[in-house]
Amino acid sequence: MQSNPTTMSSKNPRERQMLESIYSMIALVFILVTCVELCDAATVVDVYRLIQYDISGVPFGSRFATLNHHAGSLHFAPGVDLSRTVLIIPVRELNITFVKEYISQRKPLGGLLFLLPQMFNFENREAATESKYQIREKELMKTVLVELERLLIHANIPYPVYFAFEDDDIDAVLADVKRSDVSGQPATATTGGYKLVVSAPEPKRIASPSITNIQGWLPGLKADGDPNQLPTIAIVASYDTFGTAPALSVGSDSNGSGVVALLELARLFSLLYSNPKTRGRYNLLFGLTSGGPYNYNGTHKWLRSFDQRLRESIDYAICLNSIGSWDNELWIHVSKPPENAFIKQIFEGFSTVAEELGFEVGLKHKKINISNPRVAWEHEKFSKLRVTAATLSELSTAPELLESTGGLSDSRHFINETAIVRSIKLVAESIARHIYGCQGKNIQIFADNTSLAVNAPYIRSWLDLLSKTPRVVPFLTKNDPFVMALKKELEDHTHEVNVHHEVLDGMFTLYDSTKAKLNIYQVASVTFDLLLLLVLGSYLIILFTFLVITTRGLDDLISLFRRPPSRKVKTA
């Protein structure tokens, strides 16, 4: 009655051998199959990680990159443990006090996923331009984002924080999650349990990031004597950015607008300087500096590389910073007292031109604290080396560290192209009058509809490029196409273009892994699996009893359970 495997195997050694070979084949297949990467998620979206950095070893930003938690919405039941939940928060419905509370009290969370409106997605401008946002709504969004950025940048967050753009897939997921959160049911296969998975390597410190400064000259007309004796006017703009999500920090206003203005100024003056008749008796120095958000580290290195004679020959330097979204007032920031003769001269030159153009220029004086390594404006680096310098900006007060450095909210939508054109006119006209010595005279050198007019399409195309290029320094390599493009553009208009590669030093350390892919899986809960197991188990038991009863009879089934264990041992 008992089937005896030992007798069978001894009878059929060939069969057993065959079986073994089949087993090894099956094992091989299993091993091969496990090697195949599993990736069949419901949705895969691009996500951008919150920046992670240290200031003098003090950690800031999001400290983790890997994410593997259930999705939750803001409609969670009060008192729920969220330490294993990723909250999906659309910025549209952002409750800043809630986020503030969570971050400042360091409450445990599995992670945060902020959904940005498509408007901020610089990669598909088509969808963004035709968006139906009202101006008020846009402004509201901007203020919310600015506040959020300030909060996130200066916090140390012990969980991953990501940004993504709203789209249909993720909206559907969010709607599902909200529904199940509101109903208060645990997530099951049918009620929309979602798992958000980002598999990213541990963020690594970026060792000695390089910064790149680009300079170009427009040499003045050599009078009898050494050209080095000619005075120099420097026009400077820093081009890199820093923001909550490094991969989204395009900084259209700060300082894309300054870079655009500088390139246009170089183009305008190269037209003037190409003709010996209109070539001025000033050298013009154009400098695109890097490391702006990090205390103008690039500017610092660049100025240090100058020799003493060159530094002394600089008559004054104009730094351009955030000049793309003002209405009728610009500010000139200086660090020498306004009574200073040079400052007075510069300011008067600018304000007369501004008056002619129909807006106002104000003067702001802010003393430098020599003992403090932090500088608020780029011109302060010049001033520290006793070079007369001023910053032209729409900002009326000096920004705090790592603020107004071209973050998330600084998108192309908030740029006013005419503002840039007017700023360029102001600077070009003022410098030209200074060069050709026609201060106080009402002549227009860069008048509209002349060959020297400010070229709006040129500005727009550069602005578009800048608004598409994230420019956070450690992720902008030495030979990045964008840096090469800037160099090429300066080469087209100026002479002796030099590229200085330096190492970013100071107290800042940044970490990599700024972009990732987020997999969204619809998952069943453990309870569902347990229930399924129960159902299957009972199905098999019923099947077993049914088969036993139909083929062997009820008595056999009962005898299966009746059989005393002692007899079993005996037979074995």
Added chain:
Amino acid sequence: MTLFHFFNCAILTFGPHAVYYSATPLSEYDTLGTSIKAALVYLGTALVKLVCLATFLKVSENDSFDPYQELLKALIGFIDVAGLYFALTQLTHRNISQNHKFQAVGLGWAFADSVLHRLAPLWVGARGLEFTWDFILQGLEANANLVLSISLAALGSLMWLRKNKPKTLIPIIYACAGIVATMPSITSYLRRGLGWHFPKVVGFELFTSLVMAFISWQLFSACQRPSS
């Protein structure tokens, strides 16, 4: 947790085979060897079928239902019947009654089919994080397939092994065998020709398998009566 789901689906897919073997008298009469042989025959048949499909069928770009191609596929599907014939008649079985022989062959056949067609997708798919009902349905399909295989084996044993059967039943036996053998083509038609969804198709398969099982059981007992 995902391994749990895989485990569940595996139970559903392969559990009934084991239960069938242990619950019925098959386990008492050492018929495992027969089942394994039948499984090996299935492997060989599948190989031949693959070669035939690759030779005669052209790859369709779209997923539409092409009657000519499907007919060809159904014809190639009858290789299965040939394989089953071989397993039932040509394999030497030690002192095993016809009654158990067809069950063992059908069981081995269905198990080999499940392993070959369902194990790999299950291993790859059910362990993924994403939850779908597909693998549970696939497990149900495996159950229907088990029932169909045993029915087909029963009908086959009636056709080829039993000599003294009532003459009136012979056409019915052949018709039933034909229906069961063309089952894969019918489901394929339902899925692609009529655009039925997977759950509906599985429901249909379960229903027809039970009906066919009932019919073949009746036929088998009807043939058994005069001999006993």
